[in-house]
Amino acid sequence: MFRNRNINMIYLYIFFGQLFFDRALWVIYLSDSGLSLGEIGIIEAILHLSIVLFELPTGMIADLYGRKISILIGSVLSIGYAGFMLISDSLTLFGLAFVSLGVGLTFHSGAQQALAYDTLREVNREKDYTRVFGNMTALALLSLSFAKLAGGLMAEVSWEWVYGGMIVMQVLALIPVLLLHEPEREMRVVERKGILQTWRDQFVSGLIVWKENPPVRVPIVLFIAVSTVLVILTFYGQEYFTRLGYSSFVIGVIFTVDGLLGVVMAKLAYRLEQRWAFFSIVKYGYAFYLLFFVLFIVSPRHGIVLSFLALAQLVTLFEPVFSNFIQNMLSSDVRSTFFSLISLVESFVIMVGFPAFGYAIEHIGFENGFLVLLLLLVAIYAAVLLKPKKAF
Numbered sequence: 001m002f003r004n005r006n007i008n009m010i011y012l013y014i015f016f017g018q019l020f021f022d023r024a025l026w027v028i029y030l031s032d033s034g035l036s037l038g039e040i041g042i043i044e045a046i047l048h049l050s051i052v053l054f055e056l057p058t059g060m061i062a063d064l065y066g067r068k069i070s071i072l073i074g075s076v077l078s079i080g081y082a083g084f085m086l087i088s089d090s091l092t093l094f095g096l097a098f099v100s101l102g103v104g105l106t107f108h109s110g111a112q113q114a115l116a117y118d119t120l121r122e123v124n125r126e127k128d129y130t131r132v133f134g135n136m137t138a139l140a141l142l143s144l145s146f147a148k149l150a151g152g153l154m155a156e157v158s159w160e161w162v163y164g165g166m167i168v169m170q171v172l173a174l175i176p177v178l179l180l181h182e183p184e185r186e187m188r189v190v191e192r193k194g195i196l197q198t199w200r201d202q203f204v205s206g207l208i209v210w211k212e213n214p215p216v217r218v219p220i221v222l223f224i225a226v227s228t229v230l231v232i233l234t235f236y237g238q239e240y241f242t243r244l245g246y247s248s249f250v251i252g253v254i255f256t257v258d259g260l261l262g263v264v265m266a267k268l269a270y271r272l273e274q275r276w277a278f279f280s281i282v283k284y285g286y287a288f289y290l291l292f293f294v295l296f297i298v299s300p301r302h303g304i305v306l307s308f309l310a311l312a313q314l315v316t317l318f319e320p321v322f323s324n325f326i327q328n329m330l331s332s333d334v335r336s337t338f339f340s341l342i343s344l345v346e347s348f349v350i351m352v353g354f355p356a357f358g359y360a361i362e363h364i365g366f367e368n369g370f371l372v373l374l375l376l377l378v379a380i381y382a383a384v385l386l387k388p389k390k391a392f
Contacts, residue, residue, distance in 0.1 A: 050102025059340020
C-alpha cells in the first residue's frame with residue numbers, strides 16, 4: 001500500500017486527537033457537578049449552536065490560510081475544552097467549555113479530509129483517497145472505542161484523571177500536527193482585496209460549486225438525511241434501549257460493538273467503490289437503509305439492536321466513498337470551504353431535529369416518532385432519486 005509521511009502523521013494525530021475519555025460520560029459528569037437536566041440540555045444546544053455559527057468561517061480559514069494551521073487551532077481548543085471542564089463549577093463556565101469544543105470541532109472539520117486529499121494529489125495518488133479516508137475513519141472509531149472504555153475506568157478513580165488524561169492526549173496530538181507538511185494548494189489570485197471581500201469571495205466560491213455541479217446534490221442531500229437520522233437514533237437510542245429492558249452495561253456493549261464494526265466497515269469501503277458505480281451505491285445503499293429502518297421499527301428487541309447496528313455500519317461504509325466522490329469535484333482552494341458548507345447544513349438539521357424528535361416522542365412515543373423519521377426518509381428518496389436522470 002502507498003505510504004507517505006504526511007499520511008502517517010495524520011493517522012497518528014487522529015488516534016491521539018480522538019481520545020476524548022469523557023465521550024460516554026459527560027452528561028454524568030455535568031449531573032454530578034450540580035447541573036439539572038434542563039441546564040445540560042442548554043449546554044448541548046450551546047455546542048450545536050457553536051458548530052453552526054463557526055463551521056463555515058473555520059472552513060474558509062483552512063482554505064485561505066492553511067489546513068495545518070486550522071487543525072492546530074482545533075487541537076488547542078480541544079485542550080481548552082478539557083481544561084474548562086476540569087475547573088468549571090457553573091453553567092457559564094461549562095458553557096464556555098462546550099463553545100471551545102464546538103469551535104474546535106469546526107476547525108478540524110473538512111481540514112483533515114482536504115489535507116489528506118491534497119497530500120495524495122501532490123504525488124498523483126488521488127486514487128488511494130478512499131482507502132486512506134477509510135483508515136482515518138477506522139482509526140478514529142478504534143481510538144474512540146478505547147477512550148470510552150478507558151474513561152469509564154478512569155472515572156472510577158476520579159474525574160481529574162478523565163480530564164487530565166484528555167489534556168495529556170491532546171498535547172500529544174499536537175506533535176504530529178506540528179510535523180505535518182502543508183501541500184501546495186490551488187490559490188485564487190487576489191489583487192489588493194480586503195479581508196472581508198476575500199472571505200465573501202471564498203463563501204461565494206463554495207456556493208458556485210453547488211450551483212455548477214448538479215451531480216453533487218443528490219448524494220449530499222441523502223448523506224445529510226441518513227447521517228442526521230443516525231445521530232438522533234444514537235442519542236435517543238440509549239433511552240430507547242433502556243426502556244426495552246437492556247442494562248447500562250449491555251447498552252455500553254452495543255455501542256462498543258458498533259464502534260468496532262465501524263472500524264471494519266471503514267477499512268472495506270474502498271472495495272465497495274472498486275466494485276460498484278457511485279450512484280449505484282447511493283441508490284441501493286439508501287434503499288437498504290430504509291429496509292433496516294423498517295426492521296428497526298417492527299422487530300423484536302434483539303432484532304432492533306441488530307437493525308440499529310446495520311444502520312450505523314451502512315453510514316460508516318458509505319462515508320469514505322461519499323467523501324472521495326465530492327473531493328474529486330473540487331479544486332484545492334475551495335475544498336475545506338465546501339465540506340464546511342455540508343457540515344453546516346448537517347449541524348443545523350441536527351440542532352433542529354434533536355428537540356423536535358424529543359418533543360415528538362413525548363407526545364406520540366418512540367415507535368411513532370421513528371415512523372415519522374422513516375416517512376421523511378421515504379419522501380426524500382422519492383423527491384431526489386426518482387427524478388428523471390437529467391436531475392443528476
